[in-house]
Amino acid sequence: MHQINKLVYYFAILLIILSINFFLPRVMPGDPLSYLSDPGADMPARMTEEKRELLLEYYGLDKPISEQYISYMVGIIHGDLGWSIYYGAPVLEVILGRLKWTLLLVGTSTAIHVPLGILLGATSAWARGKKKDTGLLISILSISSFPSFFLGILLVIFFGIKLDLFPINGAQTAFATYSSPFGKIFDILHHLVLPATTLVISHIGGTYLLMRNSMLGVLGEDYIMTARAKGLSEQYILHRHALMNALLPIVTMTAMTVGFLIMGTIFVETVFAYPGIGNLLYNAVLYRDYPLLQGIFLFMTIAIVGANFIADTIYVRLDPRVKNE
Amino acid sequence: MKKTVLILAVLLCSVAFSASVLAENDRVAATSDKTVRMAGGTPGGSDWGYPSPFTFYPRGPGYARMSLLFDTLTWKDANGVIPALADGWKVSDDGKDWTFYLDRNARWHDGTSFTADDVKFTFEYMKDHKGGFKWFDATSYIDSVDVVDAHTVVIHLSDPVASFLVDIAGNVPMLPEHIWKDVSDPLTFKDDDAVIGTGPMKLVDYDSATGVYQYEANHDYYDGKLLVDKFISREVSDTASALQTGDVDEVSFWGSEITAVQTFESDPDFEIKAGPSFWVLQTIFNCEKYPNNDREFRQAIAYGIDRDKIVSQVLHDGGEPANTGIMHPDSIWYNPDCTAYEYDTDTADEILDSLGFVDTDGNGIRNYPDGAERSGDITFDLYTTGKYNREAELIQADLATIGIKINVKTSDWGTIDGYLRSANFDMVISGHGGIANPQIMRIPDWPASTYQNSEYDSTYAAQEVEMDLDTRKELVNQLQEMVADDLPVYTLYHPYMWCVYDPKVLDTWFYTRDGVSIGIPLELNKLVFLARYGDANENGKINMQDVTKIERMILELDDETDMADANQNGKINMQDVTHVELTILGRAPIRTR
Amino acid sequence: MIEGRKILGSVGLGILAVFVIVAVLAPYIAPYNPHQMSRPMEHPSSRHLLGTNDIGNDILSEIIYGTRVSLFIAFVVSAISMLVGTSLGLIAGYFDKLGFVIMRVVDIFLTIPRLPLIIVIAASMRPSIWNLIAIFLIFGWTMTARIIRSEVLTLRSRYYIDATKMIGGSDCYILWRHILPNVIPLVVVQFIMEAIHVIFTEAGLSFLGLGDPVARSWGMVLHYAFECPIIYVSDVWMWWMLPPGLCIVLTVLGLTFVGYALEETLDPKLKSPAYGRGL
């Protein structure tokens, strides 16, 4: 029953967001063909009214809005996200082209910042009140106060320009030919270092603080005392008893911030010319590319709902109490 | 704990370092081919679409990337129109029938010969798929196309088109019939076949996400030897540093980016070429809405805007105050006699006073006269996209001194376009490119769509079909004067352009006469990749001794050339030829005077 | 650590105080009007301590006035979010049926991809300060409402509220006299959290060019600096990019310290000196 409720709830949320996402771009002034006539670009692409109408018809934008809405919903059910007007390609293809890079970037940074944040948070809590804790706390609070784009710029200046250690443009060397199969992997990793570091630094504070607080709470729990009374070693208690319990809120938080993690890369993408979903969204807004905008929102929503679902599942595995409720 | 962090950090660094070493090796390995890399744009702005004629994004850079693969009948170099797929051409007296003699050596990338059938097919295909070629609607002028023989084709127009050689022959990419005849929806056709053209480059790879294009040279090109093996256009986060760190070999700057250009001036590793942008920034007035519907009011505003200051403060002198008649000073259409509204607040005040706009409540802002459509302080919104905030701020300050209050509102182009379309605005700042071609002055395509003047419209229509260049120029001059006097738009400035490049990699960069195609102010003209015809020592000049055969020479014969035919045997007497101008690049026409 | 918390809190307050003073006294402190123009792109000198920007505005003055914009937006948004969020949280926690409805709305808001939607709205509206504030407010109240509600639920289960009810206290009276004072500390922490969030997001949007171009915040100064084509190939970043960036960093740091100190003081669990709870 609980599961069904949850599903109904997710479904309702999806429906609401899909609708917002259909109507919002359409109430904004301008239409997808505006970009075709943007004289602010470095070239006039002139379009006659006749051609405008032809294109509106071609993209089905001349139909009544209710009809568009229905065909949009039907399309989604069939897994057809439509055709991106600006990119002239299937929306799914456009999104997937960017998604791999976003996932690489977000995935790498999350794979580093979550464990590292947990580790540091636990360390800090374990050493509560000692110099180590204070030092960690102040330094992590400090680096977390850097907006990601500012941090990225500083990294570019120092490691990209001054020291010339890392590339600062893009996700890989453009169409380089590699001497070994690992060349490409290394090249991609090399390009990944600075953007991923930026994301790790700007996200680690959240995980760290939550973990520290959660751990402090757990360390105050009676069962930790019980474990100590059994003569278990501090390390063992930390790993076997405290960590598991302290991780529970981290799981929830990480899931809740998935949307932010994915979209937050837009700043890093801008600074490092990294291809990703953030810039895609920005362009989709500028070009009023309705199908693409809808596609990105759908994807984001699914990612968020999916992450919550996964978090729920993991939570059940981690916390036996939830299962029986 | 500290140990763990340290180990992690070291790990990161070592991966990075080994990667950099490996990547370095790879780059060295890759340079056995001669590769040219250019900065295609900044994040989100370096993807210009799949470079088929129907899927590139209809912007200058998109067209330029497509035009490397697809040739047109004619093309342009630094001096003007040159032959491309057509070796030569002639036009009938009424200007309606154009005969093109096609290059016999031209081949499609798949080896098939290019023939007159392809030309006929191209125009018919575009007619059948109206709206498909978003870039330019070429077909409305064309009546029919006749194939005379495999290498001769006649294009019949319904009305004469004065700019036919540039706007249509030099703009419409030729399609291979054997590929496109089976394609029903060109907007979705993105196979490898969709990029088979006759051009000097072949597409190797394209990635929309990263905005990277990779081309390889078409070494079988019919129109000259290629100087490079590969060409890459890629996204960079910062153009100046990308050039400096060697991520790219060529970047382009414009306008206020002169500051970046200056940093390269003293650098011996780089060379700089300057060129015109054929672009203007203008304030668009709503000629249908009070108070901007009053011509004199608009003139007062024009006097009240200090364009020199905008050029010096915002552009850092990387441009010039604009021709109030719109056409770019470097174009042949430029009318130097348009009213120039020299900055003069006294004149502006006088006009406003005489119109009854007086500051009655003493708050420093003029008031609308009693009984007018609006009342209270003169205040209205100035819309701009984020790009021109700086200019808007200056205008706001300038107009405040003549007692007009402006609220700067920024919005994206989609929104502003909506306002323009519905004539729901007071003033908009917006740019306009391609001002080397009178076609941009057509209303209502032009953003000044609220301007209504039947004389203007008829003059425009007249110049469109006027085949005599001088007469046409005169008509275009009149159009410019009307714009300058009536001020449906008030032009602000023309920025300059620069390309900064590493001459060791490629040193043939140049700016095209009146812009690539219909006025793209880019240095990315396919001719930069071609060795100049007969230029054995590659010094950029043709070696006459290398010219062994001239297949066909085209002379623009007029009355004066006849005079060189002293013995009147119908042939020119070479001793009368005082000057031979050889146009560089490709197989250039030899002009005689 | 007890001392450390106090020190951190005071340092945070000190930083914030400096910025607030700068914001309030901007016209007196700033050497120039931020819109006044002199020669563009000047290097730092005695006339312009941080040089001038691309159109000749004094960068120092721009930053000083930017303090006003950045802090104003953060303050207004956080204050209104706090008011709305707290009220709705109180109501939702106290009245079950209304609470259910409010919490479903909150859930939906929390599931909507927040940053993308903000970007979509901001890009099409190209906001002025007030538009920005409105955009932030759409989402600002939700987290506060949720947190306050769960706190109210905890408080409500405590006996003394039932007791008050038995002796005839009205719902309003209970909310006002018994529940509100107990959630105030939490509200203050939420206020700070929201302020940090707003400062970051506003700076980010401005950096993308979606801020108010006329009332230039720190983020907007950074935006123009980033747009400058020689920012990486010259030393310009040192006086044009670093100072506004560090202002953001310091403000957030100040808020973080204060928030942290408050939180530590408030949470009895974190205060206990011994491991055991029963002590």
Added chain:
Amino acid sequence: MTLLEISDLKTHFPTQSGIVRAVDTIDLSIRERETFGLIGETGCGKTVLGLTLMRLLHPTTTVEGTIRYRGKNLLTISEAEMRLIRGEEIAMILQNPTTSLNPVMRVGEQIAEAIRLHQGLRRRAAKEKAVEMLDSVRIPAASRRANEYPHEFSGGMKQRAMIAMGLACDPALIIADEPTKGLDVTIKAQITELIKETAKEKAMLLITHDLGVARALCDRIALMYAGELVEYAATEEIFENPLHPYTRGFLGSLPGNGLVPIPGMSPSLIDLPDGCRFHPRCSHAKAVCRKKHPELIEVEAGHFVRCFDA
């Protein structure tokens, strides 16, 4: 024979508002196989005494005096040595089984981990031993229950599990902190019975405020007030012949004795009254009680009292 000898023990910890003198000069000894009851109101420091013996307090706590266990001073040995004593030699059953069991770990595993640690058994063997232990504290279907999580246990079962955990490594001394707190009467009786059985073979320090339980289980009883012992003697002696006014008051508050509460509140351990610490609440307080701090004196053999009146 004396198993544990505490002398001059002081446990103080610093807080923001001042130093908490939770255990302030305590001397007592526990003999082998003896059940020793430590009784006092909430907040008198009896749990801290238990934790002090286990050395489970925060490092900032200052502990003075000596705790001699089989000749070793527990306050001076290394942490590693101490760990070997915890659980194996001295086990502590913490109060409040609901929070003292790790919610995300199977009960069997929680018992087995101490066995694995101290007896070096492998996982499987330790598990079997844990089941055995659960069985011995009369948990039905022990092998199934061992695989369950604490939230699946009832309150009484959790307490049994706690006891099983304490007994797992066969310690010489068990410190049981309020083992019957919060249980309803029938369960309490069962648990008391269980403790009585197990205590036969072992020494036990039973910390409680439940005199009934103490009387049923203990050989000797000590009463603690405001960080110090005020009276201790054999169980029957305490009940028959209580000498300290606090003891008398405490006995008087028993349900069987008319439920007369001691007036006033126990003092804050930070701000202790001068003189006798009980004098503000004592109906017999005299001038001397306000000024001088009474010593613990042996009024009869084995019966110690801290009162000028005794």
